[in-house]
Amino acid sequence: MRATDKYFIYPNDVDNFGFDWGRLALTTAPEVNGATKFSAGVVFVPPGQGHSRHNHPDAEEIIFVISGTGEQMVEDENGTPDTRAVSAGCTIFVPDSRFHSTLNTGDTPMQLFVVYSPTGPEKMLREAPDFRIIPKEDLKAS
Template sequence: MSDKKLYVTPDDVETLMFDWGCFKLTSTPEVTGAKSFSTGVVVVDPGKGHERHNHPGTEEVIYIVSGEGEQMVEDENGNPVVQKVTAGCTVYVPEGRYHYTINTGWEPMKSFVIYSPAGAEQELKELPDCRIAPPGEIPNR
């Protein structure tokens, strides 16, 4: 029997903690066995955000679950396109495009992200400000 999960809650997986918030990788090759994509839940603290970055060779979809913020995604000419995002908004980040997210609201901004193909999320663990809490442990940021 496989140790891969078909049903995953955020409590089932480790928490990647950053100065701006946290990330729970709910579907990766290691967790579910998914190979074509990976997913996760991101929480960005009020007034914070992650820096401009890109994922070469990877597309990303960001679905805003709650909260509000500012999202930047470069257009095909490399020009930054900034837009306010709120719950219910879906953001598509084409392969390799630079982007950032900032929480402009008073409450945590929660989003669900999808990377295709899987793998780009593993780079987050290598960032110097990443701290990891084991599954089930309340993150102490």
């Protein structure tokens, strides 16, 4: 293994976070490769699934739609939900502590690239009641 292997990471190279609504492959984070200013990864959401309204206290988030179609909700500064149809190529900015949710409305899996700044929200995901680890060995077999 080369020292720079931690800089080039595919979603199936790491254990994934599994949830009832999909999974997250955390590819950049302090525990993955020593990142200190942000964490990031790829989210996979099956058709008809999505994550419910939540927020990340003291962290901003960027969501980039890699593939698929869905509805993204981000509350405005007054707490009013703003829901929009999103598809590949759309970037969504979620301000610090703002509530948001995602739903895959298409008939194909939705892939998102997410960035949290600063790091930390990915640790809170482990507290979700439906959280489980999907070992990378299981991902490579499928």
